[in-house]
Amino acid sequence: MNKIKVGIIFGGKSAEHEVSLQSAKNIIEAIDKEKYEVILIGVDKEGKWYLIENDEFLSNMDDPSSISLNKSENLLAIIPGEDKNQLVNLNGYNRLDDIDVVFPILHGPFGEDGTIQGLLKLSNIPFVGADILGSSVGMDKDVMKRLLRDSNISIADFISYNKSEKYNYNDVKQKLGMPVFIKPANLGSSVGISKVNNEQEFYKAMELAFEFDNKVIVEESIKGREIECSVLGNDYPISSLPGEILPSSDFYSYESKYIDESGAVLEIPAKLTEVEIEKIKSCSLKTYKVLCCKGMARVDVFLKDDGEIIVNEINTIPGFTRISMYPKLWEVSGIKYKELIDKLIQLAIERHNQEKELKTSL
Incomplete structure (x- = not known):
């Protein structure tokens, strides 16, 4: 063969x-x-x-x-x-x-x-992975959050700024409170992200975020457990058991994710009730579909003490390093690393063959 x-x-x-x-x-x-x-x-x-x-x-x-x-x-x-x-x-x-x-x-x-x-x-x-639309809306945190909000999926309150717009610390504090997170709108892996507690930190963090993107989002801080769920599939996606991030620092930084293996504890699977597991899996699948994803994605949420689930973001090409959540969650859900790669490749070919059957002329 x-x-x-x-x-x-x-x-x-x-x-x-x-x-x-x-x-x-x-x-x-x-x-x-x-x-x-x-x-x-x-x-x-x-x-x-x-x-x-x-x-x-x-x-x-x-x-x-x-x-x-x-x-x-x-x-x-x-x-x-x-x-x-x-x-x-x-x-x-x-x-x-x-x-x-x-x-x-x-x-x-x-x-x-x-x-x-x-x-x-x-x-x-x-x-492999999401198509053009799913990739672009999943990447832009501003657009992603607006689509989720319009689909009645709970998100953190936020403000977005383009580089040409003026921003003011007091306006942000009045609307979102403190602390807040400041992020480049179109970047992942915690690059350019800062947690801000005061006015001096705010302007410094805005400058840093604008070094990486022409659009920045300022987001309210959510108190809750950091939970991640992997999704796999095209028309009929499935979700993995959720995992939990237990950062040793103030938040799950770039160093914690990819450099410092002691920077966070990954609880895989997360210690959750059956009801919580099903709610998170269901929310992850809904998020995946609303954002027009295909192939794969990792959905990151906060689980609040009152049981509310707040969607933080989606990653359409999640990390595949040896300490990355996406493959680890599938492993505890019954799909080994090598089998996962095989499934992703087969999903890509399946979608391509479906698209080839569509008419391109009258």
């Missing part, structure tokens, strides 16, 4: 570049080599694509704080609109053999926001 050729795209032009490298390393190590032929496509911080043809594709791979991409001499280009051989090696200008499906493990802008999804769709290549 011919192996399915899987292009794994990783790295990316994003502040989450290093997280992507860690995720890709774990996927590449775990994927079923008997079933899949892996083609490695590394994207550097300037956005250039490289065909990686050796095993030494990462430097400092065991150190999350200094991990980096080893570039090759083989720059890649992609030709939209072709039915086959869409990737071109610019070192000799020869076309690569067909790639059957792409697994984009690009976190953040230019990877999780619909950008790469649009390019792959134009190039007629199936891809």
Whole structure:
């Protein structure tokens, strides 16, 4: 039987570049080599694509704080609109053999926001994860929260600001109280996020967030347990058992997620009642559907003392590192890491085949 050729795209032009490298390393190590032929496509911080043809594709791979991409001499280009051989090696200008499906493990802008999804769709290549719309609305916290609010899903109160708009500490304090969280609207992995308690911290945090995005959200602080739930599927998604984040610091920071293994305790599965588990799973599935997601996502919520569930955000390309929640939650729910990768690839091919049946002309 011919192996399915899987292009794994990783790295990316994003502040989450290093997280992507860690995720890709774990996927590449775990994927079923008997079933899949892996083609490695590394994207550097300037956005250039490289065909990686050796095993030494990462430097400092065991150190999350200094991990980096080893570039090759083989720059890649992609030709939209072709039915086959869409990737071109610019070192000799020869076309690569067909790639059957792409697994984009690009976190953040230019990877999780619909950008790469649009390019792959134009190039007629199936891809793992959410489509263009689900990716873009899931990435933009402002748009995401408004869609959830309009669907009667509880969220934290928030204010959004564009870079051209004026913002005032007293206005924010009056509406949201203190403390608040300040976040770039289109970024994940806790990059650029600050917890603010006073006026001095507020203006400093706004400046930091605007370094990463032209839109920033200011969000009320919610007191509750930090619970995460993994979702898998296309038209008939399923949800995992929930897990709980128990941060050792003030909040679940970038360092806690990806660098400092003692930065947080992951309670997997979370210690919850059966009623709480079902409510969180149901809320996660509703959130997934409202935001037009496909393939996979991780839904993050707060569970308040009175039982209310507040949706914090959704991640359409969740982390796949060895300390990441998404695969760990599926493992305790009965789907092992290697099987999870297989299911995600099959879901991508299934969706692509369904879309091919749609009419494109009268």
